[in-house]
Structure formats: structure tokens, C-alpha cells
Amino acid sequence: MVRIIILIAATILLLAVTLVAHKERRRWAWARFLAFELCIILILLNAPLWFHDPFSPLQLLSWLFLAISIFLALQGFMLLQFRGNPDGHFERTTCLVTTGTYKYIRHPMYASLFFISWGAFLKDMSLLTCLIVLASTAAALATARIEEKDCLVKFGEEYRAYMNRTKRFIPFVF
Numbered sequence: 001m002v003r004i005i006i007l008i009a010a011t012i013l014l015l016a017v018t019l020v021a022h023k024e025r026r027r028w029a030w031a032r033f034l035a036f037e038l039c040i041i042l043i044l045l046n047a048p049l050w051f052h053d054p055f056s057p058l059q060l061l062s063w064l065f066l067a068i069s070i071f072l073a074l075q076g077f078m079l080l081q082f083r084g085n086p087d088g089h090f091e092r093t094t095c096l097v098t099t100g101t102y103k104y105i106r107h108p109m110y111a112s113l114f115f116i117s118w119g120a121f122l123k124d125m126s127l128l129t130c131l132i133v134l135a136s137t138a139a140a141l142a143t144a145r146i147e148e149k150d151c152l153v154k155f156g157e158e159y160r161a162y163m164n165r166t167k168r169f170i171p172f173v174f
Helices: 002-023 029-049 057-083 108-123 127-155 157-165
Strands: none
Touching: 002 029, 029 108, 029 127, 057 108, 108 127, 127 157
């Protein structure tokens, strides 16, 4: 029952944030909503098993992914806030950020979703959680692709050059 209440509250909060982004004509708003919603569902489904057998190899890999996720989210937010010269909200940057994690990957905060989803999946792998993690990954990828098109319009050739020297989610790999 507690997990259902958490899901409802998180969904309401996500909807509020998504509606604001939608009103601002952020084309990626609903794809991002789906990525976050699926991630929350995955976390809540596997929550009872998060501390079961905590030192098994899969659990250790899961904790590593979760730690990477937190690092990427915090650094991504901080860099956008302090280096992106935002026009109000931290996502409305006026300068292209290419330092810190952004030196290696274009979307550290979406990569954070990627890692938290896969970290939560590793807590208890099943067909259902596999389908959810794949859908969450696809939604994060779709969000990044949509945002990249917007960034090309906003930052032009500077962003295209940036795309050529960085990866989307994982440095030197993907």
C-alpha cells in the first residue's frame, strides 16, 4: 500500500513538471515523463529486495550503477546551474556546457536515469522488470534524441561539433 501511495504522489509530481515543460513547448517533455515514471515503477517493484544478499556480485554491480546515477544527476544539475548561465530554470541554459561530465557525455542527467533503471533492475531480474528497464532505456534515449534536435537549433554548429566529440550516455562507448 505504501508503494502505491508513493507511486501516485510521484506521478502527480512528474505530471506537474511535465505539464510546465509541455507549456514551454519542450518537445521532450512526455518522453522524459515516461522515462522517469518507468524508473520509479522499477524502483518500487524491486524495493523489497534492495538489501537482500547485499554483497552478491549482482547486488554490488547494482549499487555501483546507483552510485554512478547519483553522481551524474548531481554533477549534471550543478554544471547546468553554474556553467550554463540559465535563463530562470536550470534547464533553460543560454551557454553550451562542455566541462565536467559534459566533456565526455552530452546527457549526464538522462544517463543518470539509465543507470538508476539498470541498477534497480539488477536488484531482482524478471521478465516484467526486464521489459520495464528496456522501455525506460528507450524513453531516455528518445528524450535525448529529441533534446539534441532542439540543441542543434539553439546552439547550431557549436552543438554539432560537440556531438561529434562526445557520447550520449557512457564516455567513449555510447
